[in-house]
Amino acid sequence: MKSQESNPSGEKRIGLLNHGFLIVWAIISLFPLVWMISTSLKENNEIYTNPGLLPRNVLNFKNYADAWMFGEFNVYFMNSVLYTIVIITAVVFFSSLAAYGLSRLKMYGKSFVYYMFLASLMIPIPGVFVAIYIVVYHLGLGNSRMGYILPMIALSLPISIFILKSFFDEMSKEIQEAAIIDGANNFYIYLNIMLPILRPAIATIIILNMLSVWNEFSLALILFTDNAFMPIQKGLSVFVGQYSTRYELLMAATTISIIPIILIYMLMQKQFIQGLTAGAIKG
Structure with missing residues (x-):
């Protein structure tokens, strides 16, 4: 009886420790x-004189306007927005x-x-950049948006x-x-029956692939010679001078x-979590 009475307090301590660790x-x-x-x-000079987290002017949004145009x-x-929409749509389909x-x-x-697809997962992505x-360039798609979009889809x-x-x-x-x-054919079953049930899995691949496409820079640096086609990572590098x-x-x-990533995750959070936990629940 004593051991049974001591269990709730022990579980409470473990719960507090878990919550403390998570916090x-x-x-x-x-x-x-x-x-x-x-x-x-x-402000620029305030970065070096004010080490605190609270800026002197919390409503100073001029930096955002300057950064947008700089x-x-x-x-x-906008290039990254275009690439992400086209690539994710094609990948889902x-x-x-x-x-x-x-x-x-x-x-x-x-x-x-199927096993060939799985085998390709073992190849590091940078390892195929030369082949891509x-x-x-043999297909005549060098330094073009399509020449970047097609490999990213693949x-x-x-x-x-x-x-x-x-x-x-x-x-x-x-x-x-x-x-x-x-009397339904296979495409009707796929489009009208399977896809609606598959929303958690689709949300999972949208978020995972969006992160990959949005953060990609290495392949773009290899394929593009014109800065007008470069993604957002190139835009971040312009603020770092010699x-x-x-x-x-x-x-x-x-x-x-990071705003688009946060918005997409907030919109699909429920389906994303369902997609990640579905296998564990079914198991």
Whole structure:
């Protein structure tokens, strides 16, 4: 009886320790974000004279306007918006079609195709940059938006197909069989039955691939010779000079650059968490 009575207090201590650890971890994780926003609201000379997190003028948004126009940062930002929308749309469409076919349709050699996709995940992405460069320029797509978009789609497909196929495999086959009995074809089943059920998985691949596309810079640096096509990472580098760095503008531009990611995550947070936990729940 004594051991049973002592369990609640022990569990309470463990709970307090867990919550304390999570609070400390949250503070450590959020501090760089708070410091970045604080620095973006300071004047240039204030960065060196005011080490505190609270700027003298908390409503100083001039740095954001200056950062938006400085060094054509707005052009780089809109380039990344365009690339992200086109690439994510294509990846969701093609990966969901491929995953549906590999999971639900009877095709000769589909297991071999699927394992080839999985094998490509073991190859480091920078390891194929030379091959991508050669193929792109042989196709006459060098220094063009399409020459950047197509490789990015190809690089994003394997992990997306892997995630979506796992979800398709878990779905009840009775749903598909009932639709076939009612006269529905495979594309109708995919578009009107499977995709709505697949929203958590789609939200997962949208967020994961958006992070990858939005932060990508190495491939763009290899394929583009014209700065007008460069993504947002090039825009952030213009604030770093050889002899000086405009930290207030750099932090303002960085704050602007993370806004789309935060908005997308907030809109899809529920579906994203469902997608990440679905496998554990089903298991």
